[in-house]
Amino acid sequence: MSAARLPVETPLAWRALRAWCYRQAKTWRTLVTMSLFYPTLYLAAIGVGLGSLVDHHLAGVASRASLGGVSDLAFVAPGLLAASAMQIGTQSATWPVFGAMRWDRTYASQLATPLRVVDVLVGHVGYIVVRLLATSVVFLAVIAAFGVVASPQAVLAVPAAVLTGAACATPLFALSATVETEVAFSPLQRLVVVPLFLFSGDFFPISRLPGWLQALAEATPLYHGVALCRGATLGRLDHWSMLGHLAYLVALGSVGLAAARRRFERRLAR
Amino acid sequence: MLAEKLEKRFGDFVAVDGISFRIERGEVFGFLGPNGAGKTSTMRMVACMSPASGGTLLVRGMDPHRHGPAIRAGIGVVPQEDALDGELSVLDNLLVYGRYFDIPRRVARQRALELLDGAQLSGRSSARVESLSGGMRRRLTIARALISRPELLILDEPTTGLDPQARHLVWERLFQLRREGVTLVVTTHYMDEAEQLCDRLVVMERGRIVGEGSPRQLIRQHVTREVLEVRLDDGGYAGVIAALTSAGLADRCEVLADRLLCYGADGDEMLAELDRRRTELGRIELVSALVRRGSLEDVFLALTGRSLNE
Secondary structure, three states, X not given: OOOOOOOOOOOHHHHHHHHHHHHHHOOHHHHHHHXXXXXXXHHHHHHHHHHHHHHHHHOOOHHHHHOOOOXXXXXXXXXXXXXXXXXXXXXXXXXXXXXXXXOOOHHHHHHOOOOOHHHXXXXXXXXXHHXXXXXXXXXXXXXXXXXXXXXXXXXXXXXXXXXXXXXXXXXHHHXXXXXXXXOOHHXXXXXXXXXXXXXXXXXXXHHHOOHHHHHHHHOOHHHHHHHHHHHHHOOOOOXXXXXXXXXXXXXXXXXXXXXXXXXXXXXXXX | OEEEEEEEEEOOEEEEEEEEEEOOOOOEEEEEOOOOOOHHHHHHHHOOOOOOOEEEEEEOOEOHHHHHHHHHOOEEXXXXXXXXXXXXXXXXXXXXXXXXXXXXXXXXXXXXXXXXXXXXXXXXXXXEHHHOOXXXXXXXXXXXXXXXXXXXXXXXXXXXXXXXXXXXXXXXXXXXXXXXXXXXXXXXXXXXXXXXHOOEEEEEEOOXXXXXXXXXXXXXXXXXXXXXXXXXXXXXXXXXXXXHHHOOOEEEEEEOOXXXXXXXXXXXXXXXXXXXXXXXXXXXXXXEEEEEEOOHHHHHHHHHOOOOOO
């Protein structure tokens, strides 16, 4: 009776992750359809529509040079990959986390089992990483199908996108575990996520922005995610600046995770 | 399970104020008390879901602080509000929960089907949880807590909010579990529930334990054998109290909002005495009178000085 051994070996956080996946697997058809539909739609619109227009009008002149000598689609595609990872990351870390805390009390149910608070957190974050991984692989495949992948380095765009999404998600885990109502989430999407989407260098180089806005863009996670993803698909990862982008995202993700852990402990282990 | 001077504080608020108790294997142990007495806080500590602020606690012979996961592996918890997964089917709720305990899929499925049978939910296994009634949900939550075959089942107000029929179904299930040797720890604010279910119980009030024992012991210790309940239409209770105490028939009387409770060895004798003194008591008009056995309700009244009927 006094022997304090865990009766079984599966890591506790893994059990939580597995449960989230099982839950999601019930709707996998919708998920696959959506993760194919979204990139195809965007790339078709940009590549066939907008991009050809831009390329056509500004071919060979200033635009090409500022895009680094690639087509508009090749420039935008990796940006959209990073942006989609950010959107998945922010969405999965707001309503679902708040809901698991307050509505379904999924976390409370998990804590009545061998799982600890840290397992509950890591399991949920891990599940979002799995989702990011799956959607990013599909997204990259679509990009490749559009013929704008320049190098085998492109496979590294997947971990880059996953990191981008995760780095956006963990600070929001902390926020969602703190707020008393979910009213802040809609403005967050509209006032933070959408501007990031538009101004973080995914559609056009931020060098086109006025100086102060440029500095602001450089301070946001999506800018660094876009830079990494683009470096990968265009085969330009061997630049020292990539380390800086990587360090930024790793730091944001880690600080977010630490904050989320404190918030989870405070709320769940009272 | 052993608790000594167990405490739970939230900031300045003391929810559980140094309680001690011991729960033996295989018994049904109850925490009886009004809302806000500290029952749920105690349950969460006992279930190793919430750290104690002070005192010592041993569950399944282990320290929750150091061996939380190992202890919880052998505990089933039925929370006050059913935290079922509304997006999953009845069966999947059990399967997912089983996976937290690392029960192999096939074993979990086998057990889940048995448990649904025991909970009289077999026909609903593929239904969504949202379509279930309150009683069904509660039985499903109990089934879920049993998927790991726990030796200890903790239930926080298992029948609160259920209709009488649903309550009886839950009780039936709990009696069955007791026969199977599962230790049950139950909180309740229902006297009848505590009286029917519990081998032993403690009465809690404002974070403290004010009484402890089997329902029968508690009644014997704190209440007389019989109780006379009197209702008068003009509320002239003082005369009745004086009459019964001077005759040495009532040990103690308790005035409630709607009736007077007279505690004594012989209720019929008290009633007869009132009848004999009818002329003397003159203007008193007896609306109704009832002689009954002493109950837990009376224990609670004696210990806390107030009624549980809110």
